[in-house]
Amino acid sequence: MDDGYSVQTTAAEASGNEGLERLLALKDRDTFLVADGWGDLKGGADGLFDQDTRILSRLVMTVGGARPSRLSSGASRDNVFFTCHSTNRPLPPMGGRSAPAGVMHVERRRFVWNRRMFERVQMVNHGMEDVLLPVAFEFGADFADIFQVRGTLRQRSGRAETPTHDGRRVTFRYTGLDDVVRTSTLSFSEPPARLTASRAEFLFSLPTGKRLNLFIECGPVPADTPDQTRWRANAVAARMAMRARRRRGASVRGPRSPRFNQWLDQSRADMALLTSDLPTGPYPYAGVPWFSTPFGRDGILSAWQMLWLDPSLARGVLSYLAARQATETSAFRDSQPGKIMHETRGGEMSALHEVPFGLYYGGVDTTCLFVALAGAYATRTGDLELIRTLWPHLIAATEWMRDYGDSNGDGLIDYQRAAETGLSNQGWKDSEDSIFHTDGAFPKGPVALLEVQGYAYAAWRAMADLGARMGDARTADWAGRAEDLRQRVEDRFWMEDEGFYAIALDGDGAQCRSIGSNAGHLLFTGLPACDRAQAVSARLLSGEFRTGWGLRTLARGQARFNPMSYHNGSVWPHDTALGVAGMALYGERDAAALILGELYAAATHFQMRLPELFCGFDREAGEPPIAYPVACIPQAWAAGSVFLMLQASLGLSIDAFERTVQIASPTLPVGIDRLSVTGLAVGDACVDLAFQRLGDQVVVMPTNKVGDIRIVMTH
Template sequence: MDDAYSVQTTALEAGGEPEALDQLQALKAGDTFLVADGWGDLRGGADGLFHNDTRVLSRLILTVGQARPSRLSSGVSRDNVYFTAHSTNRPLPPIGGRSAPAGVIHIERRRFLWDGRLFERVRMSNHGIEDVLLPLAYEFGADFADIFQVRGTRRDKRGTLHAPTHDGRRVTFAYDGLDGVRRASCLAFSEPPARIGATRAEFMFSLPQGRRLDLYLECGVGACDAPSGERWRCNAVAARLDMRTKRRRGASVRGPRSPRFNAWLDQSRADVALLTTDLPTGPYPYAGTPWFSTPFGRDGIITAWQMLWLDPSLARGVLTYLAGRQATEVSAYRDSQPGKIMHETRGGEMSALHEVPFGLYYGGVDTTCLFVALAGAYARRTGDLDLIRRLWPNLIAATDWMTQYGDSNGDGLIDYARAAETGLSNQGWKDSEDSIFHRDGRFPTGPVALLEVQGYAFAAWQAMADLAMLTGDDRATEWAARAERVRVLVEDRFWMEDEQFYAIALDGEGQACRSIASNAGHLLFSGLPSAARAQAVTRRMLSAEFRSGWGLRTLAKGQARYNPMSYHNGSVWPHDTAMAAAGIARYGERGPVAMLLGEIYSAASHFSMRLPELFCGFERQPGEPPIAYPVACLPQAWAAGSVFLMLQGVLGVKIDAIEGTVDVDTPALPEGIERLTVSNLSVGNAVLDLAFQRIDHHVVAMPRKRGGTVRVRSLR
């Protein structure tokens, strides 16, 4: 992701202990997201209410009797719609001769996001034996900080932050940016405060014994309507129905007697739904909260690919959106050339002013190849050649980029070197500045040709050859020959016979960077290696060098720069493990994939069934949980989608809507899971269910329901 290393070092070097992102709670709806602590408070750190990469509410702290209440519990609902915090009062000061001891007032703080707004209800219930006068207050503020400021980027100048104004039960915040845009937000209460100012609203509620009262508030961009119970309920229904629709897109997977495994599936599906925004071009999975709640090219493509066999609508939305933002000009600042697919887009002030290049940034060397490869996979999965024909000019432009710009030195390999100092120094998925190096730890000179990118290029040329055959283009043979040329080059120049493994990259002088890294797993995913070499890579990746017991490390133990606490040099990324597992499955191995799926499942169980972006790569110890990485995104799209890609691999399912077939090749199930059912799987005009069951040490697949025409073939 963009400037990942600076996120890491800023958070860890800012002084003292950063508040771990896995201790914060996130909600998202469209281009609005909220990050708060366990009480539901915003305290001006990595938290806040954000809209279009701007923090429109930076402070919101609830106090009861001039003290923070005692928290009982808090969390986000399983469907990711509601955040609820339960707390109780500390001893209240005497007011009018009456006081209340601690623990008699139950305070439920329940909130959700919808239509660019935060809706919150504070429900106060008196469980004491006397009536209570309850003093309650909110502290608030809006700094309109750009997302990059919140992440730690310093600015020499800012625009004008206006003093808040209020009218009795409503506070308005405003900021005039240096980009000439006025940004405004509003905070409103359902009840008029006893006292209100620019930063604080104070209430005094008379709460009879055994009774309850509700206070509603709303906050969002622009003007606020008067909050009320009716508005809260109506918008809550809309938010929940929208999430339900997203979660039910496509097919579903369930284990009939596996409640914990089902909880992981449900949480993962809900996290993908949470991060998916319905854009005019279709659904798009944003990368993750809090730092990456925006469309990313690479992340969107891989998440869509993970979900492709179950829900092709994500791939359609991703392909359409990215085609509309394909580069048409050369820009060193944006790292763009004609035909290149974007890396990320941002909507904040700093991006608009070009203080950072990420307003529309193209510094990803792999995204263009992945775009073409996903188009080919989508066409086979759905038979939707109408979309392919509409995207054909974009696909041709992408392949032109691969030959004219992606291969800067004409050696047949896709490479990168950032065009401006403001861009990313490394432009593959491992984009931290220390992630690509020689065996002795030296950083390579550019341009750098990454191993996995050549696999993506191989897949892209194969996809174009296949699509040409399907659409009647006469260049199929030419593109198939390009794929074969890439395969030969990789096998010749990246393979290290003495290591029985592939080098992570070639440097600008054509020398191999002989580090042993998980990038080879992505090469397996593309299907480029020979069967013998794939077997050798698989054997090493399943060794203790890579396997932590919680998944695969990004870098093998013993390598220069190995650090299990690093961002890319020894940590475990669930999506990385899933890509490798899917690659292993591509070569017919099911047992190792089931094992890796079981390990990732075990890790998920220690993260409340919500996989973070990454976690530390320390070896698994009996009775101990995996060690969290303190500033990992949570939730994160391709982490959430990992289980579904691994399930496809372990079940051996391959869908071809062009041929009207579903192949099931030697399926397996993870240990402890005896049955799985895939329901409402659409293939062309057909719909079917597939039940997988372990019988006498074998797993069999049984079609349960069919509508339309499709052939299910068991391959062994």
């Protein structure tokens, strides 16, 4: 996903390894923690990361010289806390006596807040006798760059100093090749009986029935000694901040479906976890662990999925990306004036240009999506004040589309990486093998992707609409460009013999006639003629694409099809959601409800948290969907998928300029007979909507309407 350094392991290749599905993540802004089910960090894909550097690579707890027996573990429903409950194995003799297994309850509870990990280890003696409890922690900090952790080899690294320690803390120090000194400090509330540069040993005396707490903190700078007061104060702050993020915008509930509500709650909590409140506003980071940073495409599409419920995400994304719009040409960064950022990173390798992702622009679609989202945001909110602020950036983006996006003058947006360090494929399917001809051969560049033309079409249409409201004289030109592009796509990408669109055109203008889910994105933009949209929808709903858990990224039977691959036959929830929303735009409401129900079924097998992707095998009775072993969990646009599909199923659209909420032929998935939307704001007005299945129809009842707002219902 999202950059050329993503893990491209297939499920077969990853067989037998731990897999990220067993790792649990916490996050706050640019700091995140990934640990196993015991809460241990072992130096694999786990660790405590700050600004794309791993500042704690090892933290392993033993009780009585052994790893405790885990009883249960997981994250809290609001994603603030990780908790592991465990018990002791037989303890070694102390003072002539040994304690049997299962008498000590050991709870590890932690959270991440304000660039620090806070942990409380609570030990309770449930035995009949007093216990001497040996507890030890092994630790270390390798200061590895996020790209090193992901497998990129470095010829040389900076200088790690010998850790220093005093009675309660250990400080690690690393001077990078970029001459930046990076530090981290691991602190304990109690002085260990023995403390070295890599190990802390404690010996606690616990009378029967008593409990004892040990507090631990780790961050890039030293702080006060950990204690219960610091723990509680910071825990309250972390929980309140998360609660504020979760409560933004309208809410959706299914009153008689607690498991469906659990999916909605988990998805909303995951979006809140990944959203960082930046100076420019809230921004959903792409995913943990590999993509915990602002991405252009991911941020735009995640905000678009949530737009009908919470426009503040779109406002924050647009403001952030405008501030980082390219102003110069750089082959290394794949940038030209007006282009919108693809990715930004803060680690040593990015600073040294060992990888180009410090501020990288190698996404062919992000600039078009930026303009299109601005248009969708304006329609949803009526916020022309922000549009006026963004107007110079929107003009610069369209000038990039006109002057740079079309490199060969054929009227289509295309890409070809400017440097070997950049991405070879620059659409959302950016793995090296994701775009190909029917014989599996890779196309010569520049490559014009199908869905990107749809995004550009939506961008030109958005500019025509916004230009009319802004009084810009170029409105007619933008409208003409949209229509010209629409016709070019219909003429050049449509394959009459397949009843489908080609996935791309190569540098010679030849069709890459592979059958992929990219056509669903084209439907989302509203570009295709109705008859062609119906043909595409029918094929997307056929067994070639439909697994029973969602839609595959590539039709079964195509060259390079592999349901265990990253982009060539797997199921990506966001990709399915965009295709579903596109089909619904052309009236396929029942299909939207059907696929929504299938993704809901998949979510029930992933603890109600849809991963970045999963394998594209057909659904079999009594068997769960098959996980992709190195998928990011959570992932922003996977979390947002349910909300976009709900909007599509309900046929709900909002026009703040007209102060109208329109609901066209709403449907609900099988088993979901009621749904409520509360606090839906349009300008300064607000309304609640109650949907209910009556017979073979779904009806809606507006309630609690405040202010000037019209509800228009059509069937």
